[in-house]
Amino acid sequence: MNIKPTIHDIAKALGIDSSTVSRALNDSPRVTPVTKAKILAKAKELGYQRNMLASNLRKNETHTIGVVVPRISRHFFSSAIQGIEESAYLAGYNVIICQSLEQLEREKKIVSGLVANRVDGLLISVSMETLNYDHLEILKKSGIPVIFFDRHCAIEGVSSVLIDDFKGGFDATNHLISKGCKHIVHFSGPQALEIYKNRFEGYKAALLENNIPFNEEYVISSRLMEQDGYISMQKLLAKNLPIDAVFSANDLSAIGAMKHLKEQKISIPDDIAIVGFSNEPVSSVIEPSLTTIDQSGFEIGKVATELMLEHIKNKKTPKKGQTILIETHLIERNSSKILN
Amino acid sequence: MNIKPTIHDIAKALGIDSSTVSRALNDSPRVTPVTKAKILAKAKELGYQRNMLASNLRKNETHTIGVVVPRISRHFFSSAIQGIEESAYLAGYNVIICQSLEQLEREKKIVSGLVANRVDGLLISVSMETLNYDHLEILKKSGIPVIFFDRHCAIEGVSSVLIDDFKGGFDATNHLISKGCKHIVHFSGPQALEIYKNRFEGYKAALLENNIPFNEEYVISSRLMEQDGYISMQKLLAKNLPIDAVFSANDLSAIGAMKHLKEQKISIPDDIAIVGFSNEPVSSVIEPSLTTIDQSGFEIGKVATELMLEHIKNKKTPKKGQTILIETHLIERNSSKILN
DNA sequence: CTGTTAGCGCATTCAG
DNA sequence: CTGAATGCGCTAACAG
Numbered sequence: 096m097n098i099k100p101t102i103h104d105i106a107k108a109l110g111i112d113s114s115t116v117s118r119a120l121n122d123s124p125r126v127t128p129v130t131k132a133k134i135l136a137k138a139k140e141l142g143y144q145r146n147m148l149a150s151n152l153r154k155n156e157t158h159t160i161g162v163v164v165p166r167i168s169r170h171f172f173s174s175a176i177q178g179i180e181e182s183a184y185l186a187g188y189n190v191i192i193c194q195s196l197e198q199l200e201r202e203k204k205i206v207s208g209l210v211a212n213r214v215d216g217l218l219i220s221v222s223m224e225t226l227n228y229d230h231l232e233i234l235k236k237s238g239i240p241v242i243f244f245d246r247h248c249a250i251e252g253v254s255s256v257l258i259d260d261f262k263g264g265f266d267a268t269n270h271l272i273s274k275g276c277k278h279i280v281h282f283s284g285p286q287a288l289e290i291y292k293n294r295f296e297g298y299k300a301a302l303l304e305n306n307i308p309f310n311e312e313y314v315i316s317s318r319l320m321e322q323d324g325y326i327s328m329q330k331l332l333a334k335n336l337p338i339d340a341v342f343s344a345n346d347l348s349a350i351g352a353m354k355h356l357k358e359q360k361i362s363i364p365d366d367i368a369i370v371g372f373s374n375e376p377v378s379s380v381i382e383p384s385l386t387t388i389d390q391s392g393f394e395i396g397k398v399a400t401e402l403m404l405e406h407i408k409n410k411k412t413p414k415k416g417q418t419i420l421i422e423t424h425l426i427e428r429n430s431s432k433i434l435n
Numbered sequence: 436m437n438i439k440p441t442i443h444d445i446a447k448a449l450g451i452d453s454s455t456v457s458r459a460l461n462d463s464p465r466v467t468p469v470t471k472a473k474i475l476a477k478a479k480e481l482g483y484q485r486n487m488l489a490s491n492l493r494k495n496e497t498h499t500i501g502v503v504v505p506r507i508s509r510h511f512f513s514s515a516i517q518g519i520e521e522s523a524y525l526a527g528y529n530v531i532i533c534q535s536l537e538q539l540e541r542e543k544k545i546v547s548g549l550v551a552n553r554v555d556g557l558l559i560s561v562s563m564e565t566l567n568y569d570h571l572e573i574l575k576k577s578g579i580p581v582i583f584f585d586r587h588c589a590i591e592g593v594s595s596v597l598i599d600d601f602k603g604g605f606d607a608t609n610h611l612i613s614k615g616c617k618h619i620v621h622f623s624g625p626q627a628l629e630i631y632k633n634r635f636e637g638y639k640a641a642l643l644e645n646n647i648p649f650n651e652e653y654v655i656s657s658r659l660m661e662q663d664g665y666i667s668m669q670k671l672l673a674k675n676l677p678i679d680a681v682f683s684a685n686d687l688s689a690i691g692a693m694k695h696l697k698e699q700k701i702s703i704p705d706d707i708a709i710v711g712f713s714n715e716p717v718s719s720v721i722e723p724s725l726t727t728i729d730q731s732g733f734e735i736g737k738v739a740t741e742l743m744l745e746h747i748k749n750k751k752t753p754k755k756g757q758t759i760l761i762e763t764h765l766i767e768r769n770s771s772k773i774l775n
Numbered sequence: 776c777t778g779t780t781a782g783c784g785c786a787t788t789c790a791g
Numbered sequence: 792c793t794g795a796a797t798g799c800g801c802t803a804a805c806a807g
């Protein structure tokens with residue numbers, strides 16, 4: 096049998112009308128329990144399975160949310176997807192996951208494909224190539240609600256759910272200060288990118304609040320690769336400045352810095368405490384003494400999805416665009432060892 | 436505008452029939468180039484986008500392949516997905532990725548959802564809970580081709596694309612032998628699982644071929660956690676047997692073993708060479724000296740998809756079930772150091 | 776409570 | 792080459 100039964104097949108077999116079958120299958124109260132039971136039995140017997148294409152076409156809604164991320168394999172995004180799926184499934188929605196692989200061309204195709212398949216909403220974390228976003232701007236006309244998460248575009252009226260990098264940087268610095276550190280280095284990334292700018296601002300704000308003078312010499316900008324952290328630490332030590340701790344804008348460069356300290360036989364836990372924004376759980380495996388700032392992808396996914404579900408519900412009275420910030424979470428490792 | 440234009444809208448605007456529009460949009464040769472151009476222009480002007488729900492319903496095919504994996508975040512599966520997407524997109528197919536999270540209940544829902552959405556084929560790597568597979572057996576009736584990859588079920592007529600664990604174990608052992616090792620330990624997993632059994636058989640076969648006597652004392656079975664590798668190595672050293680190398684059935688326990696060796700100040704590269712089946716690229720970061728056996732997820736994805744596309748094409752004359760084995764790939768790290 | 780009718784948007788006969 | 796008519800499978804008015 097490769098012919099799939101339809102509601103008509105089961106209606107015919109029972110000598111009733113297909114509309115009654117449809118109602119029964121949708122558990123409408125307007126069908127006698129008796130006939131409903133008969134219909135369900137027959138449906139099971141024939142191995143009936145609703146054709147969602149037809150159903151969705153008719154109802155003009157798919158109960159499906161399209162999700163576009165740069166890469167599913169990145170820890171942050173796979174946990175975000177986890178959060179998205181959890182919220183979506185609870186609300187009876189399906190999820191279609193797509194990855195742009197950081198390519199604008201792919202992203203365009205994916206978005207247009209999702210629209211063609213009439214997803215009810217679109218959650219997207221744009222690719223790094225997405226500097227021009229006409230393909231997303233167009234969506235406003237299509238009436239499909241869009242929400243950005245983690246990486247966003249400045250489109251009027253579209254909401255974003257983002258990591259609170261400022262607070263993350265603030266908390267990290269504050270944490271080190273509370274441990275007694277005063278001379279805190281900051282490894283920063285390209286200031287053109289908001290995330291790095293915000294983390295840097297958080298760092299400065301925490302120093303200010305604790306009456307610790309800001310010293311430019313303690314800030315080192317780089318591309319934050321492991322190699323960069325290694326070299327930065329090398330340069331720092333050469334300067335012979337007092338250093339109590341390092342707050343790195345990501346984990347890779349923090350790991351690089353630790354590597355260099357180890358090679359120089361400088362005891363990390365006792366002399367220098369390091370905190371890094373973490374991208375992968377790996378970092379804590381590689382460096383068990385690294386305290387990390389988790390970007391709670393799960394939560395960002397949940398929040399974005401719940402916001403999306405509201406948008407879908409109130410489609411007629413669309414909400415204004417808003418920005419929701421998700422707090423990061425500081426995870427202390429081997430904390431007892433840090434600065435004793 | 437949240438009203439999406441249809442072929443009728445563009446037909447009306449041009450004073451022609453919607454069927455002509457449909458043909459033009461499908462690039463049918465039975466439309467004058469002039470009208471075709473007009474239609475395409477109008478389509479673009481109105482921001483027309485084909486409703487795939489309607490199109491798919493009508494054509495009774497979705498050009499979409501459903502993919503079910505336990506977890507997208509696991510390296511092996513995300514690379515498999517990469518391979519699947521590459522092959523699928525080249526052939527003009529879309530892919531819907533779903534994760535069962537190793538839960539049978541979720542897997543059942545996902546499969547039935549994909550079928551309801553009329554995917555043209557199903558690529559699945561079953562969950563660990565999938566011991567009963569009625570929900571997959573049923574698919575044979577639905578006429579939707581199914582192919583297992585990496586993890587399979589014994590269903591008559593359904594093809595599988597699997598890792599060649601026997602050859603992987605054989606190659607790993609052979610590699611160590613070729614480096615001059617004679618006393619080779621094997622960390623194995625539960626023999627109830629085919630993968631571990633096959634890797635073990637490969638190990639034995641390689642010994643046999645090289646006239647090295649098999650010694651049961653060199654085989655240690657465990658659940659292959661990092662902790663297990665650590666303890667196994669501890670026990671082994673206590674036995675005071677000669678050991679040249681270790682072939683571990685996964686990377687975790689290999690890492691555990693290395694850890695213990697390091698703690699005991701036993702030089703790994705020179706004294707004991709270790710090879711482990713790798714699950715994550717992480718392992719080579721944690722232990723740069725670990726030689727790993729890569730399970731080439733990308734290739735398994737590609738091969739499974741290409742087989743699937745053939746199945747879809749020849750739907751009327753279905754192929755018999757077959758099993759395709761994908762070779763693993765040995766990746767030497769710091770190889771110059773191993774056994775000098 | 777059930778049947779009749781209509782149509783979602785598209786692709787494909789069959790006529791012209 | 793184009794138009795008219797039909798139906799994919801389902802749901803939702805509207806009647807009864």
